[in-house]
Amino acid sequence: MKKRIFVEKKGIFDVESPKILTEIKSILPKVENVKVYNIYDVFGLSESDFSKTVGSVFADSVTDIIHTENPATEQYFATEFLPGQYDQRADSAEQCISLLTGTDNAAVRSGKLIEIKGISSADLDKVKSLIINKVESREKDLSKLEIPAQEKPTPVIVHEGFIGFNEAELEQFYKQHGFAFGFDDLLFIQNYFQSENRNPTETELKVLDTYWSDHCRHTTFETELKDIQFKGEFKETLDKIFADYLEKRKFLGREAKPISLMDLATVCARYFHKTGKLENLVVSDEINACTIEIEAEFDGKKEPWYLLFKNETHNHPTEIEPFGGASSCLGGAIRDPLSGRAFVYQAMRLSGAADVLEPVSATLQGKLPQRTITKQAANGYSSYGNQIGLATTMVNEIYHEGYRAKRMEVGFVVGAVPKTWVKREKPQNGDIVILLGGATGRDGVGGATGSSKEQDETSIHTLSTEVQKGNAVEERKIQRLFRNPEVTTLIKKSNDFGAGGVSVAIGEIADSLEIDLDILPLKYEGLNETELAISESQERIAVVVDAKDKDQFIHFCERENIKAVEVAKVTDSGRMQMFWKGTKIVDLSREFLNSNGCAKSQNAEISHLQKLENQPEIFNEENFIRILSDKNTASQKGLLEMFDSSVGATTVAMPLGGKHQITEMEGSVQILPVLNAKNVETVSLAAWGFDAGISSQNSLIGAADAVVESVAKIVAMGGDYRKIRLSFQEYFEKLGQNPEKWGKPLGSLLGAYDAQMNFGLAAIGGKDSMSGTYQNLNVPPTLISFACADGQKKHIISPEFKEVGNNIYHFYHQNKENGLPDYETLKEVFDFVHQQIKAGNIVSV
Secondary structure (H helix, E strand, O other): OEEEEEEEEOHHHOOHHHHHHHHHHOOOOOOOEEEEEEEEEEEOOOHHHHHHHHOOOOOOOOOEEEEOOOOOOOEEEEEEEOOOOOOHHHHHHHHHHHHHHOOOOOEEEEEEEEEEEOOOHHHHHHHHHHHOOOOOEEEOOOOOOOOOOOOOOOOOOEOOOHHHOOHHHHHHHHHHHOOOOOHHHHHHHHHHHHHHOOOOEHHHHHHHHHHOOHHHHOHHHHOEEEEEEEOOOOHHHHHHHHHHHHHHHHHOOOOOOOOEHHHHHHHHHHHHHHOOOOOOEOOOOOOOOEEEEEEEEEOOEEEEEEEEEEEEEOHHHHHHOHHHHHHHHHHHHHHHHHHOOOEEEEEEEEEEEOOOOOOHHHOOOOOOOHHHHHHHHHHHHHHHHHHHOOEEEEEEEEEOHHHHOOOEEEEEEEEEEEHHHOOOOOOOOOOEEEEEEOOEOOOOOOHHHHHOOOEOOOHHHHOHHHOOOOOHHHHHHHHHHOOOHHHHOOOOEEEEOOOOOHHHHOOOOOOOEEEEHHHOOEOOOOOOHHHHHHOOOOOEEEEEEOHHHHHHHHHHHHHOOOOEEEEEEEOOOOEEEEEEOOEEEEEEEHHHHOOOOOOOEEEEEEOOOOOOOOOOOOOOHHHHHHHHHOOOOOOOHHHHOOOOOOOOOOEOOOOEEOOOOOEEOOOEEEEOOOOOOOOEOEEEEEEEEOOHHHHHHOHHHHHHHHHHHHHHHHHHOOOOHHHOEEEEEEEOOOOOOOHHHHHHHHHHHHHHHHHHHHHOOOEEEEEEEOOOEEOOEEOOOEEEEEEEEEEEHHHOOOOOOOOOOOOOOOOOOOOOOOOOOOHHHHHHHHHHHHHHHHHOOOOOO
């Protein structure tokens, strides 16, 4: 049996139609009305089972009207997800049908029917272009009622003759395949396979392209900087900071290591750890999230806990498919601390856009409108967070014309777990790798390599498979599973399925592996071996357990309704091997994999730094109106209220305070998520710092100020600046071979280095994204400083004025002559403010 129904929301329950009407009116003001219907195509149910489910699964008689025929009488069109994109509505319907009928044979496909009154057939095409994002959706043909035919996977492809190609033939091969790695890497790969005396499979080349991508292996940040030049009026300042960096490298015995952006980004943490000033840093082979050890105080006792935090970007996918890109940004951020066995309970969101008020007609070719990206991204991130149950109390959007080149979508999360719940051991020969969570599909194939490339005007039409759709409900199950110490103590090592899918998530988990791709649970049939190896389908985690614990671990997963399968074995071969349909399709040595391709080198020149002119603004009508008209000044209360800020009962500081609830909090504060505790005293504080305007003029000062701002916000909420640990988010244009472009991130990292050394604080993690270019447009030099610290609930304060008669003080800070902060003065102020907050003398900052 196959059936199609149209479900209409009644009256006040129809919230979607008015939203779409508003969107359409932005391009066609004469539109009179819009009506949205949900479409369900149902297959494989008997008439009796369909009758049993139609009034409970697909509709509610109180809020919905069911139509068995197309109800539209005006102009209309229908949409549906592309085959392979995750359809949460259909998935949920299938699960409900299974619960009600006991059958697993039903299949559901969902869609939308959009009826529009007051437009011509010519205008209908304009509406379709506005509503349908071709990366994820297509127009639905209502004349057909069928399930798309399943594709048959292609046979294993071996690139015959590869090892015998001359350089010209190899260059032609390189151009044909659109690899993200460089041609020098392909020469390196050819040399490897010549030593193996065989030709590579298609899968092996795609795995290497993914494994060595900038996204996975930080290729740009690991590039050796050879000839570094400082020019302009900041030369003396840069020389001094750089000399200090070289001195610290010498102290650490790293003189033989290449100078790189990565070395500069990590040297402070290495230095403070070696000198004993980073005593609570947790060091292990699992590096998915920043981890520190803290003392948790609750119900009159103290207990050692791990506090984990992570920032994540999904700039590339959000630019192409905003809802899915932003939702999987949060999902991906959650998975990192989650793979460390932590319960994730705290989140912030920071995004960057151009002019969201510009007309749709001003949209660049090959791009989505800024308003569409911004609105759908907010819907995607908030939808995921609200479904998984993650309190998001800090939501900000930065408006800068540079983000027209590419959207900025950043998520920051915090998780925590008792120290005794975590066991970390090196995988041994004979151990089992279990994959748990969501099934594998084509969504996310090529995401790691795609996000490492510069976007062009064809990207939006050709990259549909690179964007994943998140399934928050599935990840929520894993959150619940890992709240059981009986489960977490079975895990020797864990890795989340982010960029690169099986090839990276399982490929990184041990040096020697045999991976069986036939075992992977699939969303649908027809995936070939390469798609199985590199799909980035969301909500999956790989864990290593002892062979004797395998059945018990899988049993725990089944209790939470989580699919778990043994997908690989740890061996002692020194090779990563993948098998598909009885054929070995990947066989790469660990030494070769870990080489990360050819070593890269580049020159860098810092000559772009401008002197900041801090002219005081005259208070007059013109300046007053100009400042209030700036979108960065406007209230973002409407955006913030899309996010659940209280779920989980850990929120200490609500995002908006004061009598009228319009005073924004400086950051995020939550108590630790201690199960069954009556009174938790320990809190985690988080805040961010960044100014796109300053950084565009001077990336050195911009990065230093970002660190100062993030630290100051923690202090303003009642935190001790000495307990802060940092994590940086770097986002820059595509650097290419231009030394001056390389100077921009170098300048930012030198500014951040100077701030860390002066404060005595370290960035213990970070994320770099180096593809913010579109044609001749570039994102502003972006280094965001995220600050995180533990503290005491009793010391937390909020910024709104408390009562009439309280005195107001301004701590004035004067930058040094070179424009950098006066750190000694700031440290004195931070210490003074913290002590006065603890004493109860300061009540608002």
